[in-house]
Amino acid sequence: MTNSGTGSNLTVDVVLIGAGIMSATLGVMLKELQPDLTIEIFERLDVIAAESSAPMNNAGTGHSAFCELNYTPQLPDGTVEIKKAIKIAEQFETSKEFWAYLIEQGLLNNPQSFIRKVPHMSFVWGEENVEYLKKRQQALTKHHFFKGMEYSEDKAQIKKWIPLVMEGRDPDEKVSATFMDIGTDVNFGSLTSALIDELKQKGGVNISLNHDVRDIKRNADGTWKITVKDKNTGNKRKLNAKFVFVGAGGGALPLLQKSGIPESKGFGGFPVSGQWLVCNNPDIVKQHEAKVYGKASVGSPPMSVPHLDTRMIDGKRALLFGPYAGFSTRFLKKGSLLDLFSSIKLNNILPLLAVGRDNWPLTKYLISQVMQSPADRLNALKDYMPTAKAGDWDLDIAGQRVQVIKKDAKHTGVLEFGTEVVTSADGSISALLGASPGASTSVPIMIQLIERCFKKHVKTEAWQQKFRQMIPSYGVSLASNEALSDETRARTSKVLGLI
Numbered sequence: 001m002t003n004s005g006t007g008s009n010l011t012v013d014v015v016l017i018g019a020g021i022m023s024a025t026l027g028v029m030l031k032e033l034q035p036d037l038t039i040e041i042f043e044r045l046d047v048i049a050a051e052s053s054a055p056m057n058n059a060g061t062g063h064s065a066f067c068e069l070n071y072t073p074q075l076p077d078g079t080v081e082i083k084k085a086i087k088i089a090e091q092f093e094t095s096k097e098f099w100a101y102l103i104e105q106g107l108l109n110n111p112q113s114f115i116r117k118v119p120h121m122s123f124v125w126g127e128e129n130v131e132y133l134k135k136r137q138q139a140l141t142k143h144h145f146f147k148g149m150e151y152s153e154d155k156a157q158i159k160k161w162i163p164l165v166m167e168g169r170d171p172d173e174k175v176s177a178t179f180m181d182i183g184t185d186v187n188f189g190s191l192t193s194a195l196i197d198e199l200k201q202k203g204g205v206n207i208s209l210n211h212d213v214r215d216i217k218r219n220a221d222g223t224w225k226i227t228v229k230d231k232n233t234g235n236k237r238k239l240n241a242k243f244v245f246v247g248a249g250g251g252a253l254p255l256l257q258k259s260g261i262p263e264s265k266g267f268g269g270f271p272v273s274g275q276w277l278v279c280n281n282p283d284i285v286k287q288h289e290a291k292v293y294g295k296a297s298v299g300s301p302p303m304s305v306p307h308l309d310t311r312m313i314d315g316k317r318a319l320l321f322g323p324y325a326g327f328s329t330r331f332l333k334k335g336s337l338l339d340l341f342s343s344i345k346l347n348n349i350l351p352l353l354a355v356g357r358d359n360w361p362l363t364k365y366l367i368s369q370v371m372q373s374p375a376d377r378l379n380a381l382k383d384y385m386p387t388a389k390a391g392d393w394d395l396d397i398a399g400q401r402v403q404v405i406k407k408d409a410k411h412t413g414v415l416e417f418g419t420e421v422v423t424s425a426d427g428s429i430s431a432l433l434g435a436s437p438g439a440s441t442s443v444p445i446m447i448q449l450i451e452r453c454f455k456k457h458v459k460t461e462a463w464q465q466k467f468r469q470m471i472p473s474y475g476v477s478l479a480s481n482e483a484l485s486d487e488t489r490a491r492t493s494k495v496l497g498l499i
């Protein structure tokens, strides 16, 4: 597979739109599977991974469902449902397998630059929540993914794990916590940059920063004409692609709409912005060593669960609290205030209106978050760190998430908090919408995408073999194979320096 033609007749095998974790993962994977592929990457900003994949724009949690309570809902009969938790834990194991492969092959070096071991904890207060957390730990520890998860209601023990959370707390308050030693903090920005650096060294890969993809249209021969504006010169250029991945994060929906594929009809986006409090006092930062997730407030979107997090950002330890959700009509942090309005089309107006009508608690919650004063934000932090003082914390802006709105069977609309891969029937274009569980699942999501879009190639022995080399558990469920799961986790932990 090679480039053919020149100028606007140039045809490449693959165009990746956006230089975030998703495009970077897909690019590296495709190049491993088929080294002679030609790939063009276009990024509208002048740096790689400056939107959601940037470390300060996301929470850096390697989502394994160890601490995130929204993955384990309590059912009406009182039991705790763990299906989603198992799926997410399995997906993260797959991501670690791929990253370990890249380290072993020397394609990435220094795993510490992007992944570190940080215990994952859940912390709750109040009779009802304590009861829920206990049931959750009991349900989870029956599955091998969650072996070793500790539970405690003992304040002295919890204080040993998280002194900042316990100091100054009402001694009569009923609290409980779970502790999972093998949690991770991931710097998805460093990982994206390392993946793109690796790609750049391969022949047949070209990356253009400051290049904004403006249009995608299907050619008569089934390939795609991509129109790109060079923001340095203001010039537009066109090229053709046999396969397009719209990995534009929040910017994916408008580009997908431009492609005109029938599969894009009815999708809309609901942007949720975010803010963190970032600790500026190194004495406090060093007293906390965990990601501590709590329970979401009523009406809040599931990804707005507050957490007090140890982070490793570019080699420096940090402490962040949040995210505080908010509302902005931008689809990207560096996007336009018109993004939401421009995305409204005849084919998605009904789903958008239905979501507005049916999600009043969410709307109310977002309005209340936007109206928060600094004192309100400090009070929310004090739920997790009672001794917190305003002067030790600065407010910072997190990334923008665009939640997926889609038509449901009755042609009204539903709001989804997961990720949606939208692919044309012939598999020649695919876009990733939504943001959760996000970057942690970039590897299994891109594998699925490859299986859908490169069906013929995936069936070949060469690709099957390569998949098994990249992901040794490929084709086997780690969730149902304890021995393989233990062996895989032990191996990837060693290679990634997590033990």
Ligand SMILES: Cc1cc2nc3c(=O)[nH]c(=O)nc-3n(C[C@H](O)[C@H](O)[C@H](O)COP(=O)(O)OP(=O)(O)OC[C@H]3O[C@@H](n4cnc5c(N)ncnc54)[C@H](O)[C@@H]3O)c2cc1C
Pocket: 017, 018, 019, 020, 021, 022, 023, 042, 043, 044, 045, 048, 049, 050, 051, 052, 053, 054, 057, 058, 059, 060, 061, 062, 063, 188, 211, 212, 213, 214, 247, 248, 249, 250, 251, 252, 255, 274, 323, 332, 398, 399, 400, 401, 432, 434, 435, 436, 437, 438, 439, 440, 441
């Ligand atoms: C507040 C917050 C917390 C999060 N926490 C976590 C977490 O703890 N763990 C986790 O796993 N995930 C988390 N996520 C989700 C995760 O950050 C995203 O799923 C992931 O980074 C998305 O990667 P991406 O490559 O799709 O998008 P991005 O990283 O946003 O990259 C898209 C790129 O496309 C570019 N682009 C857009 N439009 C165009 C265009 N027209 N032409 C050219 N380029 C374009 C953008 O500039 C950008 O660089 C969080 C997200 C947010 C916002």
